[in-house]
Amino acid sequence: MAKRRKGRPVNGVLLLDKPYEMSSNHALQAVKRIYFAQKAGHTGALDPLATGMLPICLGEGTKFSQFLLDTDKTYQVTAKLGVRTTTSDVDGDIVSERPVSVSNEQLAQALDSFRGTDKQIPSMYSALKYQGKPLYKYAREGIEVPRESRDITVFSLELLRFELDEVELKIHVSKGTYIRTIIDDLGELLGCGAHVADLRRLAVGSYPIDRMVTLPQLEALLEQAHEQEISPSDLLDPLLLPMQSAVEGMPSVYVDDMSANFLRHGNPVQAYQAPADGSVQVYIGENEHDETAEFIGVGFIDDDGQVAPKRIVVIEPNYT
Numbered sequence: 001m002a003k004r005r006k007g008r009p010v011n012g013v014l015l016l017d018k019p020y021e022m023s024s025n026h027a028l029q030a031v032k033r034i035y036f037a038q039k040a041g042h043t044g045a046l047d048p049l050a051t052g053m054l055p056i057c058l059g060e061g062t063k064f065s066q067f068l069l070d071t072d073k074t075y076q077v078t079a080k081l082g083v084r085t086t087t088s089d090v091d092g093d094i095v096s097e098r099p100v101s102v103s104n105e106q107l108a109q110a111l112d113s114f115r116g117t118d119k120q121i122p123s124m125y126s127a128l129k130y131q132g133k134p135l136y137k138y139a140r141e142g143i144e145v146p147r148e149s150r151d152i153t154v155f156s157l158e159l160l161r162f163e164l165d166e167v168e169l170k171i172h173v174s175k176g177t178y179i180r181t182i183i184d185d186l187g188e189l190l191g192c193g194a195h196v197a198d199l200r201r202l203a204v205g206s207y208p209i210d211r212m213v214t215l216p217q218l219e220a221l222l223e224q225a226h227e228q229e230i231s232p233s234d235l236l237d238p239l240l241l242p243m244q245s246a247v248e249g250m251p252s253v254y255v256d257d258m259s260a261n262f263l264r265h266g267n268p269v270q271a272y273q274a275p276a277d278g279s280v281q282v283y284i285g286e287n288e289h290d291e292t293a294e295f296i297g298v299g300f301i302d303d304d305g306q307v308a309p310k311r312i313v314v315i316e317p318n319y320t
Contacts, residue, residue, distance in 0.1 A: 049090065079183045121181070122147050
């Protein structure tokens, strides 16, 4: 008889407002403990010195975390002009200090050069891996390794404030864009150097900022449930967004129960009005107007034009 896994099979996505100086993994483990979840995973690390939106996928939701990793992000960042650091943030050692003499016109012209598509070389203090080892570990040893530039897009860049030696920006960027690198490059372009003084992630894809919750809020709900002698899930689970929110915007196809069973066993199926290629959300139901339609995962269109399984949900009974 198979051993029952520790925790409960809770599924969904929690939008955590990650606190300052906490690693993404520590935040993940805290949420997993509070929810007493069998499985949990985050959707790409957020720097310990950054705050803001960190989607935590629970249970079967972890199967769709990659899709959130690949989506665009929005940040609010405060740059400190005049000081360049090794890590391009407040945690690094000072590399240089230079006087700040920047006009509004100079700043506007510099910012405009970052908008649109460009190449960016990842920072040595990133979590990208080289020969199986994170870049920041090489950097801490004083070793610089080759990094390939990557295509990035700055969809929008809005100047919120410019006072003395501080510049506050709102930036909407494509996946894999390093805000610290943008700020470091901005400082060099202005001729005075700069580093990130404060960084907050406002959005991941189209997730609503008003659905974010903090760890103290979750702890308070857990304590409230214990005091009222009710299941914590009664108070905590309503905060979760559905698993399919991770693939919002992806085309949807609808299949019957028999086709769903084929997909669950790894077999492709025909689906009415399926697109010609790409990935698709898969539902058991009639069409997009069917309020009882059940999300069963993500498929892709194979060479025969059929829907093949890619990430299929397996729902276990909840014993709470």
